[in-house]
Amino acid sequence: MKHVIVILILVFSGAFTPDKPIVDVLRRQVLSEAGWALKQAPVTVTAQGCSRSAGGKHDFYSEGDYWWPVPGHPDSPYVQRDGITNPDNFVAHRLAMIRFSRIIGALASAYRITGDPQYVVAAQRHLSAWFTDTATLMHPDLQYAQAIKGRFTGRGIGIIDTIHLMEVAQGVLVMQEAAVFDRTLLEGVRKWFRDYLQWLTTHPYGKDEMNAKNNHGTCWVMQVAAFARFTRDTTLLTFCRNRYKEVLLPGQMAADGSFPLELARTKPYGYSLFNLDAMATICQILSDDEHNLWTYELQDGRTIRKGIKFLYPYVANKSQWPYKRDVMYWDEWPVAHPFLIFGANTWKxxxxxxxWKRLEHQPGHAEVVRNLPIRHPLIWL
Structure with a gap:
């Protein structure tokens, strides 16, 4: 934690700025998006509900994307069509969370560039609404996420929906030393994430997701790492580092740097990008002066760099992709993926x-946004 504290002190004393080439690319976009965010009112899970939810007003609810009614039998249990999104499923809470993430990410990025406290003041309205205001807050659990009509009221697989809270936690980490940041609110936000971490690491849904073999297991570690860094939980940070070294990297990456479990899906390109983004973000979060996951290497030579080197040629020229095309959203990828900028920043x-510079930094398609965990890289560097 010492290096984090030192960096934060330098940031807020004006002695440190993000790498200039990255700021040069993002400045106009960040300030424009932050201008939009300044005008937004909070919208939480209490703004809209769904009659199919087994939870209450304050419970996050979503439905499995690839589950559909049986033709001619709308009241029957839903059946799976892997990779094909059902547009009629309830996603309002997920969209509200993505909007929240976008607002905090934009405000924190603008604050990091300018030091203007107006961005911190605006962020606090949204943080209070989501985490401490008893009328509008979200309960710190995900018991009703990615439900399936007629089958499950919620599933551990739904935990992936809260990857969009990572930039909220990281945004607060960037802004928390500002003089205008309310200390009581800050502790309330930190408590919410401590409570959520407790649920993520003890509830059967959380344990199921932790043990998932593919991108879901990766995203569990990524989220827990982000939230543990914010709450200063050194035990969980150590656990996540070990999980990456002992489970994720050896269990998911092939000798050539690919992810076979993602290549076997009906959207192998998009899922490969998504899983690499998540693994690179884990390295970004958990690497410090004492632990460098960027350079961690298995005995057979597998590293995160090998993963980036495998996928990069197909980002630079997607037409060379040697595997099957994704069944949906093939044209929407790639975008400005975090593994590109984190890797470029690490190895120059x-x-x-x-x-990364030439690709789309503000994708508008809902499926892309849903599967892009980092959209405001300045707050992570």
Whole structure:
């Protein structure tokens, strides 16, 4: 934690700025999006409900994306069509959370660039609504996420929906030393994330997701790492580092740097990008002066860098992709993926930086946004 504290002190004393080339790319976008965010009123899970939810007003609810009614039998239990999204499923809470993430990410990014306290003041309205205001807050659990009509009121697989709270926690970490940040609110937000971590690590849904073999297991570690860093839970940070070294990297990456479990899906390109983004974000969160996951190497040579080197050519030129095309959303990928900028920033790889620079930084398609965990890289660097 010492290096984090030192960096934060430098940030807020004006002695430190993010890498200039990255700021040069993002400044106009960040300030524009932050201007939008300044005008937004909070919208939480209490703003809209669904009669199919087994939870209450304050419970996050979503439905499995790839589950559909049986044709001609709308009241029957839903059946799966892997990779094909049902547009009639309830996603309002997920969209509200993504909007919340976008607001906090934009305000924190603008604050990091400018130091203007107005961005911190605006962020606190949303943080209070989601985490401490008893009329509008969300309960710190995910018992009713990715439900399936006629089958499950919620599933551990739904925990992936809260990847969009990572930039909220990280945004608060960037802004928390500002003089205008209310200390009571800050402790309330931190308590909410401590409570959520307790649920994530003890509830059967959380344990199921932790043990998932594919991108779901990766995203569990990524989320827990982000929230544990915010709450200063060193025990969980150590657990996540070990999980990456002992489970994720050896269990998911092939010798060539690919992810076979993602390649076997009906959307192999999109899921490969998504899983690499998540693994690279884990390395970004958990690496410090004492632990460098970016350079961690298995005995057979597998590293996160090998994963980026495998996928990068197909980001630079998707037409060379040698596997089957995704059944949906093929044209929407790639975008400005975090693995590109985190990897470029770590190893000074200009090809990766230039690819990140030219790709879309503000994708508008809901499926892309849903599967892009980091959209405000400045707050992570």
């Amino acid at each position: 790889e200009m090809d990766w930086f230039n690819a």
